[in-house]
Amino acid sequence: MSLNGWLQIFFFIAAVLLLATPMGSFMTAVFERRKTLLDPVLGPVERSLYKLTGVQPEEEMTWRQYTLAMLIFSAASLVLTYVVQRVQHLLPLNPQHLPAVPADLALNTAVSFTTNTNWQSYVPETTMSYLTQMLGLATHNFWSAAVGLALAVAFIRGIARREAKTLGNFWVDLTRGTLWVLLPISTIFALALVSQGVVQNLKPYDTVKLVEAQKVTGADGKISNVTTQIIAQGPVASQEAIKMLGTNGGGFFNANSAHPFENPTPLTNFLQMLSIFLIPAGLTVTLGKMVNSPRHGWAVLGAMVVLWFAGVSTAFWAESHGNPQFHKVDQQVSAAQSGGNMEGKEVRFGIANSALFATVTTDASCGAVNSMHDSFTPIGGLVPLTNILLGEIVFGGVGAGMYGMLVFVILAVFIAGLMVGRTPEYLGKKIESYDVQMAMLYLLIFPLLILVFAAITIRMPGLGLSSLANHGPHGLGEILYAYTSATGNNGSAFAGLSANTHWYNFSLAVAMFAGRFLMIVPMMAIAGNLALKKITPPSAGTFPVTTPLFTVLLTGVIVIVGALTFFPVLSLGPILEHLMLRAGQLF
Amino acid sequence: MNLYEFLVPAVFEWKVIYARLGEEPSVRKGPKMLDMLAIVLLLLLFAAALLYLGGCERLKGKRP
Numbered sequence: 001m002s003l004n005g006w007l008q009i010f011f012f013i014a015a016v017l018l019l020a021t022p023m024g025s026f027m028t029a030v031f032e033r034r035k036t037l038l039d040p041v042l043g044p045v046e047r048s049l050y051k052l053t054g055v056q057p058e059e060e061m062t063w064r065q066y067t068l069a070m071l072i073f074s075a076a077s078l079v080l081t082y083v084v085q086r087v088q089h090l091l092p093l094n095p096q097h098l099p100a101v102p103a104d105l106a107l108n109t110a111v112s113f114t115t116n117t118n119w120q121s122y123v124p125e126t127t128m129s130y131l132t133q134m135l136g137l138a139t140h141n142f143w144s145a146a147v148g149l150a151l152a153v154a155f156i157r158g159i160a161r162r163e164a165k166t167l168g169n170f171w172v173d174l175t176r177g178t179l180w181v182l183l184p185i186s187t188i189f190a191l192a193l194v195s196q197g198v199v200q201n202l203k204p205y206d207t208v209k210l211v212e213a214q215k216v217t218g219a220d221g222k223i224s225n226v227t228t229q230i231i232a233q234g235p236v237a238s239q240e241a242i243k244m245l246g247t248n249g250g251g252f253f254n255a256n257s258a259h260p261f262e263n264p265t266p267l268t269n270f271l272q273m274l275s276i277f278l279i280p281a282g283l284t285v286t287l288g289k290m291v292n293s294p295r296h297g298w299a300v301l302g303a304m305v306v307l308w309f310a311g312v313s314t315a316f317w318a319e320s321h322g323n324p325q326f327h328k329v330d331q332q333v334s335a336a337q338s339g340g341n342m343e344g345k346e347v348r349f350g351i352a353n354s355a356l357f358a359t360v361t362t363d364a365s366c367g368a369v370n371s372m373h374d375s376f377t378p379i380g381g382l383v384p385l386t387n388i389l390l391g392e393i394v395f396g397g398v399g400a401g402m403y404g405m406l407v408f409v410i411l412a413v414f415i416a417g418l419m420v421g422r423t424p425e426y427l428g429k430k431i432e433s434y435d436v437q438m439a440m441l442y443l444l445i446f447p448l449l450i451l452v453f454a455a456i457t458i459r460m461p462g463l464g465l466s467s468l469a470n471h472g473p474h475g476l477g478e479i480l481y482a483y484t485s486a487t488g489n490n491g492s493a494f495a496g497l498s499a500n501t502h503w504y505n506f507s508l509a510v511a512m513f514a515g516r517f518l519m520i521v522p523m524m525a526i527a528g529n530l531a532l533k534k535i536t537p538p539s540a541g542t543f544p545v546t547t548p549l550f551t552v553l554l555t556g557v558i559v560i561v562g563a564l565t566f567f568p569v570l571s572l573g574p575i576l577e578h579l580m581l582r583a584g585q586l587f
Numbered sequence: 588m589n590l591y592e593f594l595v596p597a598v599f600e601w602k603v604i605y606a607r608l609g610e611e612p613s614v615r616k617g618p619k620m621l622d623m624l625a626i627v628l629l630l631l632l633f634a635a636a637l638l639y640l641g642g643c644e645r646l647k648g649k650r651p
Binding site: 106107521522 | 621622624625628629632633635636637639640643644646647
């Protein structure tokens with residue numbers, strides 16, 4: 001592990017913490033409808049949108065109305081994306097004349113982008129037209145992130161309000177989140193990416209002559225002499241910016257953020273990682289401000305930073321030490337080489353920035369990748385998998401991370417109440433049986449989906465195993481990662497699994513849908529119930545949620561719930577693979 | 588074919604859409620069946636989400 005790598009990791013988290021307060025303060029102002037610098041420009045746009053759509057911005061919604069509005073919006077946008085893909089060959093902005101996307105793949109992709117997962121069973125540059133990328137996919141990058149943001153703010157209002165039946169207006173939160181937060185930042189970010197060399201055009205793909213001809217063996221066994229290469233183009237920067245800021249992660253190209261047109265320099269790599277954590281970190285400050293307890297926001301952020309550090313230090317350590325099977329090869333860091341396990345990693349990023357990116361993208365539910373997680377060492381690969389299995393709450397997705405973390409907060413407060421034998425209270429609100437029932441529903445759906453789908457897939461060789469590249473514990477890891485990534489709405493792939501089959505397309509679509517919406521419903525039920533409650537003044541028996549002790553308890557609950565639920569399957573997958581690798585067996 | 592030529596007959600005759608999708612050489616066999624399966628699956632998923640929402644709401648009235 002190089003000092004240089006550690007410095008970059010610490011510089012990254014320092015930048016995140018530095019930006020959390022201004023970002024959180026800005027979002028508080030936006031969602032509390034206070035004045036901001038952008039009002040003169042965006043105010044008229046907002047009012048026009050409400051007039052056009054008939055939205056009454058002053059009308060408040062109950063948790064049920066709020067959730068229904070969200071479901072209707074998601075259903076409509078999902079259908080739009082499905083239709084655009086199915087008829088893309090008849091629509092403009094398709095210079096490569098790409099055909100219609102097959103129905104099962106179109107469904108998978110529509111669900112994937114609607115749920116902020118951005119799982120990609122396809123190769124974008126040979127499947128999606130420019131119009132589909134812009135109208136079907138990039139728009140969802142904004143909408144799904146804005147939906148998550150709106151839901152998180154509604155949950156925070158549920159905590160902050162007293163004896164209230166409503167949580168805000170979904171349409172207003174959706175509009176303000178998109179116009180004030182996502183659009184301006186992603187516009188500036190896109191321009192920064194263009195300045196670094198990320199492409200932004202609507203040109204047909206370029207064909208270039210190779211410097212040296214290559215002999216390629218085709219699927220039919222015939223050897224052909226290849227003299228040219230097609231270089232894909234497209235409106236990449238505009239999609240890339242919101243892909244990272246909205247923790248979406250769906251790449252314009254198949255290689256995602258490892259592609260030089262998506263992520264050309266160490267600076268763009270740093271900015272991309274920073275933008276993944278920007279809103280989730282800011283939301284902890286928003287939480288503190290809106291519930292009038294800034295220290296509670298910092299305590300939650302503290303738990304996130306602890307879990308992030310545990311992940312990145314493990315991944316960095318594992319990847320720096322390289323593959324133990326190459327004991328005769330020099331894998332040490334030196335001026336001449338990166339050292340460690342460089343398989344599947346870009347030389348321009350190296351070990352530290354690959355380990356950091358993998359941790360950041362799976363802590364948040366982003367799913368963009370700048371290295372291939374499948375090529376990590378077993379322990380290195382265990383980190384991204386575990387990050388998602390913890391429930392995507394270590395910073396987490398835009399909004400989704402915050403409301404997921406708040407469900408864990410309720411569970412932690414409940415456990416603390418049990419330990420001292422008093423009715424648990426959270427910021428003056430009594431946590432009762434209904435809140436805990438809903439919290440448990442939220443927490444149990446997640447492992448249920450992952451483990452059941454993975455088990456079915458493993459038991460059906462014709463469906464699930466036929467497109468698997470590796471066997472043994474590594475193969476189990478690939479299947480487990482796919483369903484974990486889908487259910488956790490992360491979207492990153494472990495690779496080694498060809499997921500563009502009817503079975504994977506349909507089953508992953510169900511996992512993504514249920515992993516998003518069936519977890520949102522109980523979360524919103526908790527928010528609605530909390531809003532109804534009175535505030536009880538703190539007493540000697542109240543467990544404080546603003547101290548380091550609370551951070552430790554919260555971290556412990558997250559780790560124990562995640563570790564206990566998934567330890568058996570992890571021990572059969574990456575942990576067993578690690579032990580067998582040391583014993584000399586590869587998979 | 589442009590968008591206008593595609594959409595105008597399609598509004599009146601959905602079969603036209605399927606026929607045209609079926610003409611595409613890269614579309615897998617049975618686009619009708621897969622489209623129907625996708626639509627049914629979506630309807631089921633959203634119906635399940637709505638039922639689930641109602642269930643969570645009703646649970647509030649019950650105390651153990």
